Amino acid sequence: MGGFSVYDSVMASLLGEEPLSLTQELDLIAFGQRLRHLRKQRGLTLSDLGSRVSRAPSQLSLLENGKREPKLSLLKALATALGVPVEELLRRQPPNRRAQLEIALEEAQRDPIYAGLGLPRLKVSARVPNDVLEHLLGLYGELRARQARGTATPEEARVANAELRRRQREQGNYFPDIEKAAAEALEAVGYRTGALSQSMIQSLVTHFGYTVHTAQDLPRSVRSITDLRNRRIYVKHEQLGMHTPRTILLQTLGHLALGHDKPRDFADFLRQRTEANYFAAAVLVPEKAATLYLQEAKSDRALSVEDLRDVFAVSYEMAAHRFTNLATHHLGLVCHFVRNDAGGTIYKAYENDGIVFPADEQGAIEGQRMCLQWSGRQVFASPDRFSVYYQYSDSPTGTYFCVAHVDPSRERDFAITLGVPYKESRWFRGRETTNRTKSNCPSGDCCRRPPAELAERWEGYAWPSARANSHVLAALPPGSFPGVDEADVYTFLERHATTA
Numbered sequence: 167m168g169g170f171s172v173y174d175s176v177m178a179s180l181l182g183e184e185p186l187s188l189t190q191e192l193d194l195i196a197f198g199q200r201l202r203h204l205r206k207q208r209g210l211t212l213s214d215l216g217s218r219v220s221r222a223p224s225q226l227s228l229l230e231n232g233k234r235e236p237k238l239s240l241l242k243a244l245a246t247a248l249g250v251p252v253e254e255l256l257r258r259q260p261p262n263r264r265a266q267l268e269i270a271l272e273e274a275q276r277d278p279i280y281a282g283l284g285l286p287r288l289k290v291s292a293r294v295p296n297d298v299l300e301h302l303l304g305l306y307g308e309l310r311a312r313q314a315r316g317t318a319t320p321e322e323a324r325v326a327n328a329e330l331r332r333r334q335r336e337q338g339n340y341f342p343d344i345e346k347a348a349a350e351a352l353e354a355v356g357y358r359t360g361a362l363s364q365s366m367i368q369s370l371v372t373h374f375g376y377t378v379h380t381a382q383d384l385p386r387s388v389r390s391i392t393d394l395r396n397r398r399i400y401v402k403h404e405q406l407g408m409h410t411p412r413t414i415l416l417q418t419l420g421h422l423a424l425g426h427d428k429p430r431d432f433a434d435f436l437r438q439r440t441e442a443n444y445f446a447a448a449v450l451v452p453e454k455a456a457t458l459y460l461q462e463a464k465s466d467r468a469l470s471v472e473d474l475r476d477v478f479a480v481s482y483e484m485a486a487h488r489f490t491n492l493a494t495h496h497l498g499l500v501c502h503f504v505r506n507d508a509g510g511t512i513y514k515a516y517e518n519d520g521i522v523f524p525a526d527e528q529g530a531i532e533g534q535r536m537c538l539q540w541s542g543r544q545v546f547a548s549p550d551r552f553s554v555y556y557q558y559s560d561s562p563t564g565t566y567f568c569v570a571h572v573d574p575s576r577e578r579d580f581a582i583t584l585g586v587p588y589k590e591s592r593w594f595r596g597r598e599t600t601n602r603t604k605s606n607c608p609s610g611d612c613c614r615r616p617p618a619e620l621a622e623r624w625e626g627y628a629w630p631s632a633r634a635n636s637h638v639l640a641a642l643p644p645g646s647f648p649g650v651d652e653a654d655v656y657t658f659l660e661r662h663a664t665t666a
């Protein structure tokens with residue numbers, strides 16, 4: 167309800183000005199409540215009032231229930247019959263506490279959230295006591311509040327991401343509990359060494375008491391759906407970089423192994439997802455086997471993310487990420503990890519080596535643009551963007567040795583960078599590179615300021631329209647699992663549960 171009120175428009179027409187339609191301006195529910203209240207106050211039945219205004223009682227009933235809009239002539243007749251001015255009938259404020267409760271409950275029942283419960287409609291008759299109405303409205307309020315909590319705003323998402331990164335940095339990105347859960351699962355299925363075979367992954371699924379089913383009609387918003395009642399995991403048959411079916415399966419098992427409950431809020435959701443990803447990586451690149459391998463490579467001065475990828479048959483991104491889990495705890499190395507697209511937008515980042523990522527006021531890195539001089543952007547300009555690119559990057563916090571690679575297995579090009587402080591380059595393959603750049607960012611004069619002659623020609627003549635980084639931190643659809651439409655998920659489960 168905005169703009170001028172019904173009251174204004176009716177008064178205007180009563181004063182003989184252009185009559186205005188009541189459509190849209192009249193709050194039918196409030197009007198109906200008020201009408202019923204005034205009628206009852208005067209001890210009139212619907213028939214009594216109906217005869218005074220020459221209308222059938224059923225017609226008045228429709229008005230009182232907010233289901234019909236009164237014509238102006240009827241409005242005037244009703245006002246006369248009830249002995250009140252027209253504006254009294256149109257007042258916004260509900261007449262008393264009872265009417266307020268009735269109005270609120272009528273409105274609540276029309277709310278899609280309430281309607282979505284599929285309960286039979288409650289007819290708010292005079293027999294329903296006030297405290298019952300209050301009770302129902304209390305439940306409705308809580309329902310709304312819970313719904314709202316499941317919806318993360320971009321600000322909440324930023325804060326949650328920054329908090330998660332702080333926690334990771336504190337622990338050197340190493341989480342012993344998850345390592346332990348992964349090691350126990352691997353031991354249960356008799357894993358010894360090397361890459362995890364498909365049959366071993368099947369054994370893991372069985373170990374957790376589940377079966378796997380592939381389905382092509384999974385809702386777009388999900389990677390997998392787990393039917394806890396029938397202990398089934400549904401996955402799509404597709405290969406998308408890090409999210410191959412086996413990774414998705416293991417992430418799902420991660421939620422089970424780590425005893426995750428329905429997430430309380432966005433931060434909880436993010437933590438669970440990160441832990442499940444960690445579990446999947448810890449199963450595919452087992453701590454013991456990988457540590458032995460990396461320690462040997464370090465003593466050979468031949469550390470390489472590529473080799474780790476090949477030995478354990480995982481994506482480059484997972485290998486790089488897994489390297490960050492083990493580097494500080496087992497190899498005594500601090501490092502950083504970053505994933506960005508060709509435009510330099512950062513999607514994921516981690517550091518405990520002092521490198522300063524671009525960040526917003528909330529400390530969020532996701533969605534920020536990285537310096538043009540960093541290897542994650544330089545790799546896109548290198549002659550073969552799909553081969554591994556090495557460079558030394560001078561920055562205000564020191565020089566870093568960085569290895570960047572564009573993962574060709576993804577549908578979109580993302581660069582994955584692993585970096586370490588200069589002095590640690592001696593342990594890595596590719597340290598002999600002569601590529602070297604200098605970055606002054608975050609001050610930005612190394613990459614953001616245009617060359618002087620161009621600036622002179624174009625200053626004041628350019629009006630770019632920025633693209634919001636909505637793909638990174640868009641407001642998420644409501645529900646317990648951010649970004650997932652629960653209606654789709656339930657429909658899917660229903661469809662498959664009955665056909666199986």
Ligand SMILES: [Zn+2]
Nearest residue numbers: 537607612613
């Ligand atoms: Zn820069």
